[in-house]
Amino acid sequence: MQTVIADKSLTVFLSGEIDHHTAGRIREKADSEIIKYSPKELILDFSDVTFMDSSGVGLVIGRYKLASNNGCKTVVTGLKERDKKILMMSGLQNKIEFR
């Protein structure tokens, strides 16, 4: 998992398979970066994600909560259609931006 910070915008590049097994490690790393940089915008980039189940939704919800507590907005980008369908089931589209 790579991250890039520029102009108070933190981009987290997710890759591979996101399930309950892999989500734990991603969560720890993403959270420590969010806390370290206190960005104004958090971008979760799913372009290189090859599989995602509802653990991916939990991952987004958790990061959105942490980020919004610090007044940071959350953006999700690079989603494949089926992954978007899963994320939409949670109603998250009302809280975060899809790009």
Added chain:
Amino acid sequence: MKKPINDFKMNVLSKSVNEGFLRAVTSAFCSLADPTLEEISDIKTAVSEAVTNAIVHGYKEKQGRIYIDAALYPDNIIKIKIRDKGCGIEDVQKAMEPLFTTAGDDRSGLGFSVMESFTDKLSVRSAPNKGTVVTLTKKISGKCE
């Protein structure tokens, strides 16, 4: 129901690393029915949800075994049973409500909704302290020999 053309049964420890393993095994079995990529992804997603539920909710901190039993029937119908001998579900109807979860902040409560949405039929049988059986049924559009 007619007799299956092909089937497999196996069981694994309820370790989270086996979520990916069971997705891979099930999709390899289903690929014998010549499914589309979309159908394979649907099955992988639904299996992943059921196996995760067994690990996170069925066995919680304990370790047990997850039993998977998949069969391919004439007319290209795939039936996958995922069973655990964990704590079971008190109220199956409540557990199946979208966004309902007992597992805290980072679980979305969408497991059963995703299983329903990516299969043709979902059935859940559960008894407290005995375990849970989730049955996923899906028709594959491809042609099977």
